[in-house]
Structures are given as C-alpha cells and as structure tokens.
Amino acid sequence: ASIFACSGYAVYSNMSLQVGPGLNTKIVASSLACGKGGDSNTALNSWIFIAVWRKVTRDQEYRRYAWVVKADPDCVFFPDRLVPILRANAQASYINNCQYGLHGPIEVFSRGAIDRLAQDYAQSFDGKSPARCVKEQDFGIWGEDMFIDQCFSKVLSLPNRATEPRVLCEDHCDCPDFFWCKAGADRVAYHPFKTVGAYEACIANALTQTPPAVMAAARSRVLPGAAASTSSSEYYGGGGSAVYGVGGSNEYAGTGSSEYGGTGSDEYAGTGSSGYEGTGSDEYGGTGNNEYGSGSSQYGSDAAGAYYGSAYPAQTA
Known part of the structure; x- marks a missing residue:
C-alpha cells in the first residue's frame, strides 16, 4: 500500500533528512508552520504548498509521468486501485474526490x-508563486486543497474536472465508517489514521474481500472539455510517497513519500516519522488531517517533510 508501491517517488522538506536507505529529502525553501482559521478552523497552509509546488515544477521530474498524486502520510492509499479509475478518466485534467470539492488527503x-x-509560476515576477492563481483569489482563509482546486477550475479554467468518489473515503465526505476501511474493494484511499497500529489495521481490513462501492458508478462523472495530457508513459502520482509513478516502468521506484500523492504521504510530515501531523483537524476541520506536526500539535516542526506519492505507467487497453 501507499507510495511505497509506486515505481517512483520523491520527498520534499525544508530540512535535509534521510528518509530511508538511498532516499533523501529535496529541500523546499519555506517554513512549514502555519496557523488555523476559517469556518472549519482548517490549516491555512496555501502558502506552504505554493512553495512545495514551486519546487516540484522547477525540478521537472513530474514530466516523466502522465499523472501526479499528492497524498497525506495518514492517508491509507492503494495505488493499484487508482489505475482503472485513471484509465476511465483519461481525458481529465484532474480528479475531484468529493462532491463538496477537492479534499487534501489525496489529490490526483x-x-x-x-x-x-x-x-503560471513562470508568469510571476520572481517565479515563486503562480501569478494569476495568487492575484485573482482571496485565499487567506483557505487550505491548500481549496486553493489548488479553485486555481485549476476557476482561474486557469482547466477542462475536464472529473468527480470520482471512489478515490477517497473520509468522514468529511459522506463516508462516516471510514475507520473500518471496508467501503468497497475499489476504494483508493482512506483517511485519517494517526497511529501505526490504526494504519496497519486499515490496510488489513481493506484487503479482505469486499464488494465494489455501490455508489461509485452512479456518482462518477467527467465534465465535457478538451483532452488533458495523458500520452506519457507513466502516472506521476499514486501510492505513497514519491513523485513518480506507481508500478511501472522506468520511473523512480522506491519507497519514499513525496508531493505527488502516495499514501501515507503528506505534504508536511514530521521529521521522517510516520505521524506527520499533529492532532489537529483536517483541511475541512474535523478529526485530524495531516498537515504538520511531527507528532506534536497541529503545526509542526521545521523538520517536517513533504511526501509525495507517485504513479503508474500508462497502460493501453
């Protein structure tokens, strides 16, 4: 499970850390601390992710893959379950994982x-932020997931925002029994699981025989629009921690966590341990999301690292 099932990965942090054998963080020039606010008392972490995505876009490694996945470290993620969903939504610019809007535990x-x-970064005077998405949005009390969702859908007007509820099961998006991790054999991710024991139990439960989610087909849809870029050989995203693609070909396989999705990966993890987040609430205010914390309260230490998961090599039918 998670980004460790991916064929490529990268870990981003504001500190140089060895995450595992042969895996070191990529440095993001930003503090990873933030406050909380808004109607849901969410982590106001948009600027943190602006710094992370700047590093990602400058590194250019994501271009090896057709899809990019960012996942939180407390998000149990099954990359193999994402593959058929991506095939079915090959023309999508990105995947919306909740009818209420994009939720941050896993972003595709x-x-x-x-x-x-x-x-859009290149259009800013210093290249440090996406020019239009920063200038044309009042995002002071938004979490990073709302910022990027509105940036893509409203400001940059990307076509084909596909809504796919099978991607995420969490209490904040009509999946109150998320903790049992039995919401369907095709459910891609569950969130949140703050301890190693709870995380492992979720994996075990999810891997037992369960039927597909009955609501998935009825609520899955792709909005009309031009085709997105899908011709690449891999999917940058996926399970776990890394920047590039799950199970596949020439990617960067490995075992980390990184900005592109992967389960268990989260933008700002603690100093290399699993609990990157504090005990605070998730982006939409509720029982604990990821954002920051190396085991402590909600925000976190400068040692936190961004974990990205990665993806799958593109496959043809």
Whole structure:
C-alpha cells in the first residue's frame, strides 16, 4: 500500500533528512508552520504548498509521468486501485474526490495540469508563486486543497474536472465508517489514521474481500472539455510517497513519500516519522488531517517533510 508501491517517488522538506536507505529529502525553501482559521478552523497552509509546488515544477521530474498524486502520510492509499479509475478518466485534467470539492488527503492531477501550473509560476515576477492563481483569489482563509482546486477550475479554467468518489473515503465526505476501511474493494484511499497500529489495521481490513462501492458508478462523472495530457508513459502520482509513478516502468521506484500523492504521504510530515501531523483537524476541520506536526500539535516542526506519492505507467487497453 501507499507510495511505497509506486515505481517512483520523491520527498520534499525544508530540512535535509534521510528518509530511508538511498532516499533523501529535496529541500523546499519555506517554513512549514502555519496557523488555523476559517469556518472549519482548517490549516491555512496555501502558502506552504505554493512553495512545495514551486519546487516540484522547477525540478521537472513530474514530466516523466502522465499523472501526479499528492497524498497525506495518514492517508491509507492503494495505488493499484487508482489505475482503472485513471484509465476511465483519461481525458481529465484532474480528479475531484468529493462532491463538496477537492479534499487534501489525496489529490490526483494530470501532467498537463501541473504543466499549466508551472506556466503560471513562470508568469510571476520572481517565479515563486503562480501569478494569476495568487492575484485573482482571496485565499487567506483557505487550505491548500481549496486553493489548488479553485486555481485549476476557476482561474486557469482547466477542462475536464472529473468527480470520482471512489478515490477517497473520509468522514468529511459522506463516508462516516471510514475507520473500518471496508467501503468497497475499489476504494483508493482512506483517511485519517494517526497511529501505526490504526494504519496497519486499515490496510488489513481493506484487503479482505469486499464488494465494489455501490455508489461509485452512479456518482462518477467527467465534465465535457478538451483532452488533458495523458500520452506519457507513466502516472506521476499514486501510492505513497514519491513523485513518480506507481508500478511501472522506468520511473523512480522506491519507497519514499513525496508531493505527488502516495499514501501515507503528506505534504508536511514530521521529521521522517510516520505521524506527520499533529492532532489537529483536517483541511475541512474535523478529526485530524495531516498537515504538520511531527507528532506534536497541529503545526509542526521545521523538520517536517513533504511526501509525495507517485504513479503508474500508462497502460493501453
């Protein structure tokens, strides 16, 4: 499970850390601390992720893959379950995982979407932030997930925002029994699980025989629009921690966590341990999300690291 099932990965942090044998963090020039606020008392972490995505777009490694996945460290993620969903939504610019809007535990973007984000960074005077997405949005009390969702859908007007509820099961999006991790054999991710024991129990439960989620087909849809970039050979995203693609070909396989999705990966993890987040609430205010914390309260130490998961090599039918 998680990003460790991916064929490629990268870990981003504001400190140089060895995450595992042969895996060191990539440095993001930003503090990873933030406050909380808004109607849901969410982590106000948009600027942190602006710094992380700047590093990602500059590194250019995401361009090896067709899809990019960012996942939180307390998110149990099964990359193999994402593959058929991506095939079915091959023309999507990115995947919306909840009817209420994109939720941050796992985010799935096409390479074309990240290319467009990189162009917006290039339009700013110093290249440190996406020019239009910062200028044209009042995001002071938003979490990073709302910022990126509105940036892509409203400001940059990306076509084909696909809504796919099978991607995420969490209490904040009509999945109150998330903790049993039995919401369907095709459910990609569950969130949140703050301890190693709870995380492992979720994996064990999810891998037992369960039928597919009955609501998935009825609520899955793709909005009309132009095709997104899907011709690349891999998917940058996926389970766990890394920047690039799950199970597949020439990627960067490995075992880390990184900005592109992967389960268990979260933007700002603690100093290399699993609990990157504090005990605070999740982006939409509720029982604990990831954002920051190396085991402590909600925000976290400068040692925290961003974990990205990665993806799958593109496959043809």
